[in-house]
Amino acid sequence: MELVPLGPGFGVEVRGVSILDVASDGDAYKAVRAAFEDHSLLLFRDQPIADDIQVAYSRAFGPLELTKVASLGAGGFYSRLTNVGAHGEIVPPTDRQVLVAQANALWHTDSSFKRTPALASVLSARVLPGQDGDTEFTSTRLAWERLPGELRGKLQDAVATHSYANSRDQIHPDLANAEERKALPPVRWRMNWLNPVNGRRALYIASHAYAIDGMDDRDARQLLAELMDETTRPEFVYVHKWRTGDVVMWDNRAMLHRGRPWDYSKERSMVRTTISATAADGLDQVKPPPTVH
Ligand code: OGA
Ligand code: MN
Numbered sequence: 001m002e003l004v005p006l007g008p009g010f011g012v013e014v015r016g017v018s019i020l021d022v023a024s025d026g027d028a029y030k031a032v033r034a035a036f037e038d039h040s041l042l043l044f045r046d047q048p049i050a051d052d053i054q055v056a057y058s059r060a061f062g063p064l065e066l067t068k069v070a071s072l073g074a075g076g077f078y079s080r081l082t083n084v085g086a087h088g089e090i091v092p093p094t095d096r097q098v099l100v101a102q103a104n105a106l107w108h109t110d111s112s113f114k115r116t117p118a119l120a121s122v123l124s125a126r127v128l129p130g131q132d133g134d135t136e137f138t139s140t141r142l143a144w145e146r147l148p149g150e151l152r153g154k155l156q157d158a159v160a161t162h163s164y165a166n167s168r169d170q171i172h173p174d175l176a177n178a179e180e181r182k183a184l185p186p187v188r189w190r191m192n193w194l195n196p197v198n199g200r201r202a203l204y205i206a207s208h209a210y211a212i213d214g215m216d217d218r219d220a221r222q223l224l225a226e227l228m229d230e231t232t233r234p235e236f237v238y239v240h241k242w243r244t245g246d247v248v249m250w251d252n253r254a255m256l257h258r259g260r261p262w263d264y265s266k267e268r269s270m271v272r273t274t275i276s277a278t279a280a281d282g283l284d285q286v287k288p289p290p291t292v293h
Contacts, residue, residue, distance in 0.1 A: 008237070046245045051078055065274040065275065090267060104259040109205075112189060116283070120274070134241050163186040189204055193286045196285070253286075
């Protein structure tokens, strides 16, 4: 296995090992898992991608998340990100599927709004629009390590509230529908995630986060916006230009990502599988301490 650096201080292209190898061979899995813990983002090029291969790969890393209500693929392992409708037509730019893509264009980490957040996401390119529609990534682990020590100390035990509606409301008031609002009430997480394998912390924030325990709401929003700005400064971003056959996996504990717009009259279809975080991934650590009454 060869690892070729990709981004500013994080991310590698994995060569010499395929996603099928990882699915079928324990040693290949161990090597790739170690690279994932170290580098936070892995790229595999020229993969023989199909739904079942993607699931077999993803499953090696832990329990698969089920796609949430009111998404394409709800209740199953596959989240389908596409601007093609049920009858094979390109949907109009005002369609919910395009609004979903626009919400994905806000810097976020996947599933921080769920009761069980995500360890990792695996995204494969199926049909690409020819140009644009890149995906950008930045490391919240490096962002945490860049913070002044005093702020790190303050944020060590700080707890933020995340909700799905908070990010969707920034795009369109009806994008999060009643079913989603009911199924996805706000959840609270520590503002940093300690990786139990290497002892490194990462800032844990997202477009879904909006409030901080014990802090006035306006001050909290201001602090979250400053942290997001600092984390996502252009020099800290890796821009992934997709090729068909690409499979990218990222660590949702230690990365933010966002999708870039494209010409929505052209098809862009991607498939995501998502691995839930477990205690072994530091889930217990990101849970807030019990409230004392
Ligand atoms: C995702 C996501 C952005 C993109 O799959 O979780 O945010 O560029 N994707 O498709
Ligand atoms: Mn995402």
